[in-house]
Amino acid sequence: MLQPFLTGDGYSSxxxxxxxxxxxxxxxxxxxxxxxxxDNAARRMALWNTCNSIGSVYRDGLLDLxxxxxxxxxxxxxxxxxxxxxINHYRTTDYSPxxxxxxxxxxxxxxxxxxxx
Numbered sequence: 001m002l003q004p005f006l007t008g009d010g011y012s013s014x015x016x017x018x019x020x021x022x023x024x025x026x027x028x029x030x031x032x033x034x035x036x037x038x039d040n041a042a043r044r045m046a047l048w049n050t051c052n053s054i055g056s057v058y059r060d061g062l063l064d065l066x067x068x069x070x071x072x073x074x075x076x077x078x079x080x081x082x083x084x085x086x087i088n089h090y091r092t093t094d095y096s097p098x099x100x101x102x103x104x105x106x107x108x109x110x111x112x113x114x115x116x117x
Contacts, residue, residue: 001057004050005072014075017047018082025089034094048083048100051076055102058109065113068106074114080107 004010020040022028034041054076057063068076080103087104091097 001050001054001063002068002071004047005075013043014047014079017044018075018079020044020082025085028086029089044083047079048087048103051079051106052100052103055104055106058106059102065109069110069113072110074110076103077107077110077114080104 004014017040020032022031030036032040032044034045054063054068058065058068084104087095087100091099
């Protein structure tokens with residue numbers, strides 16, 4: 001589950017996603033929406049789904065925050081913060097309003113954990 005953050009190929013994909021740039025939600029939609037760039041959307045959604053799954057497993061008590069943080073650093077938080085407005089937009093258009101709630105929860109928990117180090 002943590003593999004995208006632990007291997008060269010996985011981290012290369014993470015870097016491609018986190019390297020995306022846009023000015024506002026309209027610019028994002030014009031450049032990266034799944035109806036415009038399916039390959040980017042597939043990579044991005046796979047990463048978001050991975051982060052959401054890690055968050056779900058964490059909430060269920062099957063993975064501890066220390067292990068997650070030691071494996072990923074702050075990158076899950078950075079990913080959430082980069083895409084929060086985009087995900088919130090999709091929650092009102094294409095996704096369920098509860099989509100990626102475990103990803104959001106995990107990012108907030110990691111930030112709290114990180115601030116206490």
